[in-house]
Amino acid sequence: MSLNKSWHGRLKVRTTEEQKAQKHKEQQKKLGAYRLGMKQILSTRKPDEYDPTSLSISSQLLSVNPDIYTLWNYRKEVILLRIKQSQKDEIDGEEDLVQFLENELRLTEQCLLANPKSYGSWHHRSWVLMKHPKPNWDNEFMHVWDYRRLIINKIGITLTDELQFSMERLNANFSNYSSWHYRSTLRKLDAKSVGTELTLVQNAVFTDPADSSAWFYLRWVLSNPTVTAEQKQEFLDALDDLEQLEPECKWVIMAKCWLTGSLVLSDKDYIDRRVEYYKKLLKLDPTRKGQYLDYLKAAEEKTKITS
The missing domain is CATH 1.20.58 (Methane Monooxygenase Hydroxylase; Chain G, domain 1)
Incomplete structure (x- = not known):
């Protein structure tokens, strides 16, 4: 039953039959509008x-x-x-x-x-x-994940479930850029979770160093203020090992630039390293020569200041 005001301001109880009649009236109105619209279109x-x-x-x-x-x-x-x-x-x-x-x-x-x-x-x-x-096919990949979020919100799937889902997709294929992006929209990094993400992305870059997807995710993780200097140093050491295996991979050197640029900037050792890294990138990635020359010049200037 539903309530409705009478002419005298009193509440009137609408019967089930009246509700059915009202619903039928509304449906007929919609049907009429649909028929008129279809008639216009077909004509x-x-x-x-x-x-x-x-x-x-x-x-x-x-x-x-x-x-x-x-x-x-x-x-x-x-x-x-x-x-x-x-x-x-x-x-x-x-x-x-x-x-x-x-x-x-x-x-x-x-x-x-x-x-x-x-x-x-x-x-x-x-x-x-x-x-x-x-x-814009890249945009379509993002839309697919947006629609997925819409559906899971409606059916009550938890954040933990979705993180596990993204983990399964990445374990199946570390080159799945959309899965990395989706995980970044789910994951709110803190001191507790950032270690897990660093381990995950380290496994990915060691599996396929030439694939850019995981490297972009690494840069996102490193931008989080909860990443400690110790964690950055550990990752830098791991990249030293990876460079021994993949000396021609530009992504390894670029990641080293990200790490040394976000550690102790006044430490001359890190500045010298960046000079070395940018010189390597000039050889490995000549299409971005102008960009690396600018970075190299800035790093060399810092070297002079700290000398």
């Missing part, structure tokens, strides 16, 4: 042009129910028309198409927020990305 559906109003109505209907496959197919037809139009406009065609497709991707995001399991929305998003002149 303007043509092979060589589209109606912007009908396209807007289809967006509204899909936001309420993202599993209306007819409407996704309609929108695909519109996109194909926009692609043809863009090919005729050599100046602004591609830019306009990119903007149009980005709006289409935002629509699928809205639909997936309402229903993360909507197959129609996922399929349409994938199809749009394949037609996109400049698809």
